[in-house]
Amino acid sequence: MSNPSxxxxxxxxxxxxxxxxxxxxxxxxxxxxxHQDGKFFLRIEDTDPExxxxxxxxxxxxxxxxxxxxWDQPIIYQSQRLDVYKDRVKTLTKAGxxxxxxxxxxxxxxxxxxxxxxxxxxxxxxxxxxxxQRLNQGSxxxxxxxxxxxxxxxxxxxxxxxxxxxxxxxxxxxxxSDGSPTYNFVVVVDDHDMEISHVIRxxxxxxxxxxxxxxxxxxxxxxxxFAHLPMIxxxxxxxxxxxxxxxxxxxFKDDGYFPESLLNYLALLGWNPGTxxxxxxxxxxxxxxxxxxxxxxxxxxxxxxxxxxxxxxxxKTSTDFLLESIRGIHPDWGxxxxxxxxxxxxxxxxVRAKSLTEFITQSxxxxxxxxxxxxxxxKKWWKNESTNExxxxxxxxxxxxxxxxxxxxxxxxxxxxESNQFGLGKIIMPxxxxxxxxxxxxxxFDILELIGKEICIRRITTALERLPN
Numbered sequence: 001m002s003n004p005s006x007x008x009x010x011x012x013x014x015x016x017x018x019x020x021x022x023x024x025x026x027x028x029x030x031x032x033x034x035h036q037d038g039k040f041f042l043r044i045e046d047t048d049p050e051x052x053x054x055x056x057x058x059x060x061x062x063x064x065x066x067x068x069x070x071w072d073q074p075i076i077y078q079s080q081r082l083d084v085y086k087d088r089v090k091t092l093t094k095a096g097x098x099x100x101x102x103x104x105x106x107x108x109x110x111x112x113x114x115x116x117x118x119x120x121x122x123x124x125x126x127x128x129x130x131x132x133q134r135l136n137q138g139s140x141x142x143x144x145x146x147x148x149x150x151x152x153x154x155x156x157x158x159x160x161x162x163x164x165x166x167x168x169x170x171x172x173x174x175x176x177s178d179g180s181p182t183y184n185f186v187v188v189v190d191d192h193d194m195e196i197s198h199v200i201r202x203x204x205x206x207x208x209x210x211x212x213x214x215x216x217x218x219x220x221x222x223x224x225x226f227a228h229l230p231m232i233x234x235x236x237x238x239x240x241x242x243x244x245x246x247x248x249x250x251x252f253k254d255d256g257y258f259p260e261s262l263l264n265y266l267a268l269l270g271w272n273p274g275t276x277x278x279x280x281x282x283x284x285x286x287x288x289x290x291x292x293x294x295x296x297x298x299x300x301x302x303x304x305x306x307x308x309x310x311x312x313x314x315x316k317t318s319t320d321f322l323l324e325s326i327r328g329i330h331p332d333w334g335x336x337x338x339x340x341x342x343x344x345x346x347x348x349x350x351v352r353a354k355s356l357t358e359f360i361t362q363s364x365x366x367x368x369x370x371x372x373x374x375x376x377x378x379k380k381w382w383k384n385e386s387t388n389e390x391x392x393x394x395x396x397x398x399x400x401x402x403x404x405x406x407x408x409x410x411x412x413x414x415x416x417x418e419s420n421q422f423g424l425g426k427i428i429m430p431x432x433x434x435x436x437x438x439x440x441x442x443x444x445f446d447i448l449e450l451i452g453k454e455i456c457i458r459r460i461t462t463a464l465e466r467l468p469n
Contacts, residue, residue, distance in 0.1 A: 006038025007197045010064075010071070011187070013045045014057035017248040020301075021202065021232045021240055023067065024266040028229060029200045030069045031267070031289035041194055042071040046079045047186065063249040067259045068282060076194065078186055085181040088189050088219065089143065089174070097218045098174060099124055100141040102134045118170035119144070143175035145214060152210040157227035157291045159203075164210040172211055184208055188215040196224050200291070203228040204239075227291055230270050233298040240301050256329055256356025261313040265306045269299035279312050310354040319346050326356050333360055334367060341366075344450050348442040362441065366451060369459055370437025373467070377439035381429040382467050390420075391430050395460055404453040406445035413445075434463030 010026040012018065018026075033040045042064070046052035064071070092098045101123040108119070124146065126134075134141070152164045174185040191199060206228050216223045232240040240246045247255075252262050260282060267285050268278065271294050280288070314322070323342055326333050334342045345366050346359060353359050373382075381387070394416050401412055413431075417424045432444050435456050441447060448456050 003036040003038060005197060006033050006036045007041065007195050008033045008038065008200055009041040009043050009191065009194060009196050010069075011043040011045050011190075011201075012060050013048070013051075014053055014060060015048070015051040016056055017250050018060045018063040019248055020246055020266070023063070023249050023262075024232060024269055025200070025202060025229060026064060026069050027067070027263055027266050028271070028289075028291075028294070031285055032198065032200060032291055034286045035289050038197075039072045040069070041076070041196070043076040043190060043194070044078065045183075045187075046077055047082075047180065049079075052079070059250060063253070066253050067249065067263060076190060078190065081186075081190070082181075084193070085186055085189055088185075089181070092145070092174070092218055093143075095218065097146050098143045099126070099146060099171075100131060100134075101144045101171075101173070102126075102139045102141045119172075121171060124171060140177040142173045142177050144171040145174050145211075145218065147171050147214065152213050154209065154213060154223070154226060156206075156209075157198075157225060158230075158294050159206070159228060159296060162206070162209070169210065169214075174215070184211045185215060188212050188219070188221065191224060192216070192219070192221045198225045198227060200227045200229065203230055227294075229294065230296055231298045232269055233300045235300065237298070237300065246301060254329075254357075256325070256358070256360075257310055257354075258313045258317070261310040262306075264313075265309050268305075269301070270294050279309065307354045311352075314350055314353050314355075317350075319343055319350065322346050322350060322356070322359070326359050329356055330360050334363075337367065341450070348446055348450065352442065365436040365438070365441075366447075369455075369462065370435075372437060373433055373463070373469075374438045377429075377433050378468065381425075381433055381439060382463075384468055387426075387430050388464055388467065390422075390426065391434070391460065392464055394427055394431075395457070395464070398453075398460070399457055401453070404449060406443070406449040409445045409448050430463075431460060434460045434467075 008029040010022075010029050012022055012026075030040050032038075042061075044057050044060075046057065061075075089098070101119075103119075103122050107122075123141075124144075147166050147169050150166055152166065153161065155161050172184065173182055175181050209226055209228075213223055234240045234243075234246070249262070253259075263282060263285070264278075264280050267280065267289070271289065273280075273288055274293060320343075323339075323346055326346075334345070345363050349359055349362055353362060397412055397416055398409075401408060413424060413427050417427050428444050429439060432439060432441065432447075435444075435447065435451065
């Protein structure tokens with residue numbers, strides 16, 4: 001289905017790096033419009049000079065590019081449109097739908113403390129004479145929009161019909177006392193000028209929508225279609241944040257995740273394809289994505305699910321590409337080793353690794369002897385001198401092994417365990433600790449074969465001298 005009139009936007013504020021929830025919002029916008037051959041625009045909402053930083057704007061662009069969520073040019077920067085906003089304020093002033101409010105913060109705070117949480121309309125009906133008097137006195141003022149009687153109704157593509165009685169709204173500020181326009185005002189102007197057809201954003205904006213619709217109507221603009229996405233929640237069912245340890249997109253890039261796996265996971269946070277399928281290519285997501293399948297209930301961040309999905313992508317990625325990618329983030333990885341050896345290391349680890357950095361961290365013992373041993377592993381598998389006696393005896397069998405192949409190694413392990421009447425783990429795990437320094441990893445027989453007899457014998461001998469410690 002092609003509908004070039006579909007235009008959406010992603011509008012982050014450059015006050016920090018791209019958060020995972022914002023990335024999901026960008027993805028849903030991108031999938032929605034690409035499914036219909038529409039346009040995906042990017043707007044940087046940088047009107048807060050104190051919090052907005054150029055470095056964050058650059059980082060957001062870099063993260064979106066890394067994810068492959070390419071936007072249609074040009075990028076809109078709100079800080080470059082201040083004259084446009086001033087002009088639209090004049091339009092509203094001429095129409096008589098805004099008014100000056102001279103109430104100070106102290107006055108408003110006193111009213112709130114008295115239980116008046118909505119602005120009581122103190123300045124709404126000031127006479128021209130009273131206004132002139134205050135202006136002559138140099139009194140500062142804000143501009144507020146006059147809320148008409150009645151109600152606002154709109155149909156949200158996810159939450160259905162939403163009705164708001166105007167009694168629940170107060171005459172809200174569209175221009176602050178320092179002359180700067182407020183969020184609700186500028187986004188309406190921007191979305192109109194960008195010809196945005198659908199506003200797709202987080203459900204935390206639902207309370208802003210009726211106010212924005214009133215501004216659309218006051219400016220005689222066409223109101224776009226709205227869709228509010230459910231929040232991403234932490235394990236405590238509260239909105240996902242840094243306190244949950246939720247990293248930004250840049251962290252995933254630095255940790256060597258593939259962008260396709262992260263996009264795949266983000267798509268499943270709130271969107272249900274209607275099947276049991278969980279692994280999607282980006283093209284498949286574009287073809288199948290439908291806002292009608294977005295759930296109202298918040299989606300819970302599940303790191304295990306992300307790791308599983310990421311692992312699926314790693315498994316199906318070619319070993320040559322993995323090597324190139326690993327070298328891309330760590331040029332010295334495996335330096336000095338034959339390419340065939342590196343390929344073998346990757347082949348062993350790719351069924352376990354969920355990111356490129358895990359190839360790096362999990363492969364150290366392939367290139368160098370362990371500097372230390374996992375304490376929990378030692379406590380369980382190398383408790384006392386009896387382990388030394390057992391492994392010392394078995395070491396003789398290994399040293400005498402003429403064919404250092406995994407099949408022969410496995411036979412040797414099993415034969416020694418059976419002849420001494422104890423479980424295979426009492427040989428495998430101490431040897432793994434000695435050779436690798438960790439109880440985790442691929443098959444010990446694959447590891448021993450790849451590292452080679454001489455190095456393995458040396459490491460086991462060293463462990464016998466150092467352990468138990």
